[in-house]
Amino acid sequence: MIQVVTILMDSLRMLLAKRLFWVSIFMSALIGLVYLSINLEPDGMTLLFGMEKFESDVICSGNPEGEWFYITLFTSYINRFWIGSGAILLALISTVSVFPEFTRAGTIEISLSKPVSRTGLFFVKYLGCMLFVALQSLLLAVLVFVAIGLRLEYWNWSIFWIVPVLTFAFSLIHSVQVLVGVVTKSSLVSLLVGVSFWVMVWMLQVSEQTMYLNSYAMVEEKMKVDWKSGEVTGLDEKQAEDLDAQGYYKLVKSVSAPFPKVRDVTLSLDQLVSFRDSGSILEQIDLLASVEKNDVQYKSQRAERRTRERHTMKYIYLSSLGFECVVLSLACFIFVRRDY
Amino acid sequence: MxxxxxxxxxxxxxxxxxxxxxxxxxxxxxxxxxxxxxxxxxxxxxxxxxxxxxxxxxxxxxxxxxxxxxxxxxxxxxxxxxxxxxxxxxxxxxxxxxxxxxxxxxxxxxxxxxxxxxxxxxxxxxxxxxxxxxxxxxxxxxxxxxxxxxxxxxxxxxxxxxxxxxxxxxxxxxxxxxxxxxxxxxxxxxxxxxxxxxxxxxxxxxxxxxxxxxxxxxxxxxxxxACDSAYTIEFVGELTSELKASLASKSQIKLGEQSLRVERECAADIQVIIDQLRAKQVVIEQITREKQSLEDIFLETxxxxxxxxxxx
Incomplete structure (x- = not known):
């Protein structure tokens, strides 16, 4: 136990010594504070704790659209852009050097000459990197939790899903960086491979999603996209049967299946963080579409929703976890077997 | 050891x-x-x-x-x-x-x-x-x-x-x-x-x-x-031819102008040579023990x- 605490303490000291750690903390705090600074008032909304005022009859307190707007700021901007990409990228850059520096000649020898198993050393060091994202996301979660509590007057504990989800999403790419770091002992190569891998899995996921939309969801709704004009048009029964793009989708799905679903993991926050029904008309559009309307616009929305829900949470998390376990096991095996 | x-x-x-x-x-x-x-x-x-x-x-x-x-x-x-x-x-x-x-x-x-x-x-x-x-x-x-x-x-x-x-x-x-x-x-x-x-x-x-x-x-x-140690005995004056012949017959002794070098001997063995010199009234000026340094041993090895x- 003393050994575990020692390695974690060392990880914490290393993080505190890194400038990028403080940049990440500052960015998370800034985003959280800006969100907290937005207030809904009876005649509109204020920004920066009342320094700027925007008058509105729609976005205001006591109006369901005001609450919808405040929640959408979190789900569509903070979640998509900061949690889904900015925070992970900064964390990847900050922690990429942990294993290459740890395995450097003259440094690793002291740790390996102690009565600590190499496997234990490897995994506790890896956990130390998780601390980086956990601390940063905890700060953001607390600020968003307080913001929603104060502005919408209810305490939404599901906001704290941000911490494990963001940490897990980060760990999926970081495991690749660790493997490359252990093999090459180079921070630069690890970073390049890690970020390239992230881009690659993102493209795979977007391709898979787009192909599902066009091969399944839209066909079921008897629609197709005209790729020349970009317009969505309707299909009759015969045309829908003739369309056969499912083979390509199955190919892309089988290729992407073993890879981590980083994008889907961060998007799963939309389901995990549950908000109360604001009662806004804007929130109801999709629901109405599936019940009554049948024109192209409503069908498209229904197809998109079906696409979003094409994978279960279990599939997303377990397949990603499986990938991480395989990569980490390989990295650990190399770390344990290598001569230093 | x-x-x-x-x-x-x-x-x-x-x-x-x-x-x-x-x-x-x-x-x-x-x-x-x-x-x-x-x-x-x-x-x-x-x-x-x-x-x-x-x-x-x-x-x-x-x-x-x-x-x-x-x-x-x-x-x-x-x-x-x-x-x-x-x-x-x-x-x-x-x-x-x-x-x-x-x-x-x-x-x-x-x-x-x-x-x-x-x-x-x-x-x-x-x-x-x-x-x-x-x-x-x-x-x-x-x-x-x-x-x-x-x-x-x-x-x-x-x-x-x-x-x-x-x-x-x-x-x-x-x-x-x-x-x-x-x-x-x-x-x-x-x-x-x-x-x-x-x-x-x-x-x-x-x-x-x-x-x-x-x-x-x-x-x-x-x-x-110690295995490669040697003693150098410096003396004043001339050795008699009889003494020279006696010392020269021993392989571990090398005669010089005003000195003789005794190789691979311990302190007890050197006493016999000192006694021989003193018996002939030879004035011994200095006896030094030369030990092989670690560097010598290392380089030789x-x-x-x-x-x-x-x-x-």
Missing amino acids: TDRPAAIDIIHVRKRFSGRVEALRDVALSVPAGEIFGLLGPNGAGKSTLLKILLTIIRPTSCKGVMLGQPIGHKKTLQKVGYLPEHVQFPEYLTGRQVIRYSAGLSGICSKFCKKREEELLGLVGMNEWANRKMRTYSKGMKQRIGLAQALVNDPELVFLDEPTDGVDPQGRKEMRGVLKSLRDQGKTIFVNSHLLGELEMVCDNVAILNQGQVVKQGSMKELT VQGTKTGGYRK
Whole structure:
């Protein structure tokens, strides 16, 4: 136990010594504070704790659209852009050097000459990197939790899903960086491979999603996209049967299946963080579409929703976890077997 | 070698790296407990590899033997072992005190014992004033001092020091020798790898010379340096022809103008020659004992061999 605490303490000291750690903390705090600074008032909304005022009859307190707007700021901007990409990228850059520096000649020898198993050393060091994202996301979660509590007057504990989800999403790419770091002992190569891998899995996921939309969801709704004009048009029964793009989708799905679903993991926050029904008309559009309307616009929305829900949470998390376990096991095996 | 029990007793130690380099070839070594043991060898002879095998940093191709009564590779035994690596690099974000605590923590030492111990050690290596400064502000010599302190934090029975005086100034070297001797007096075993033969000669009780992955000479300092000792007797005046003929008949005596050199003799044997000279009224001006230095032994042993590991 003393050994575990020692390695974690060392990880914490290393993080505190890194400038990028403080940049990440500052960015998370800034985003959280800006969100907290937005207030809904009876005649509109204020920004920066009342320094700027925007008058509105729609976005205001006591109006369901005001609450919808405040929640959408979190789900569509903070979640998509900061949690889904900015925070992970900064964390990847900050922690990429942990294993290459740890395995450097003259440094690793002291740790390996102690009565600590190499496997234990490897995994506790890896956990130390998780601390980086956990601390940063905890700060953001607390600020968003307080913001929603104060502005919408209810305490939404599901906001704290941000911490494990963001940490897990980060760990999926970081495991690749660790493997490359252990093999090459180079921070630069690890970073390049890690970020390239992230881009690659993102493209795979977007391709898979787009192909599902066009091969399944839209066909079921008897629609197709005209790729020349970009317009969505309707299909009759015969045309829908003739369309056969499912083979390509199955190919892309089988290729992407073993890879981590980083994008889907961060998007799963939309389901995990549950908000109360604001009662806004804007929130109801999709629901109405599936019940009554049948024109192209409503069908498209229904197809998109079906696409979003094409994978279960279990599939997303377990397949990603499986990938991480395989990569980490390989990295650990190399770390344990290598001569230093 | 002494009759003390061995802190390290190993045989058949082999290590083959990829590229057919045999770093160690059937090494056998015995390190007596409670003594200072020096391992010498040219660059690439396999000294650090041997040390790293004992400390589980490198996996041997084969190795039989024990360290502190336990088989080589037994992790728990490392709780009683201290280590200062060659070219040690501590994380720059740590202070000297934190480096010592990190080493203590990994050895499983509780913080209460560690706090007391770190003060003692910082005093021992003369780093009290600098203990709370970051490693990046330290000179190479200061890093070595902190390195020595962290190696001793678990109060080890066996200490491995790989080039401990590397980058240390003469004053620091003298202090380091004092520390090593005091550790030996406390009953600890010290295993030193060094190129600085003069340094080793001053402190080591036993040495082994490793060359191209093999132990080519091993023994106590007394045995190794005494086997090639010689006495030079300087005298005044002329020797009689009878005396000259008598001395010249002995193969170990070489006659000079005003001196004679007696090789490979002990002090008792030399008395007969002194008696012979004095019987003929020869005035003896000076008798000096010439011992072969460790450097002489080392150079004689490795002369003509290439540096680096043995390549098949």
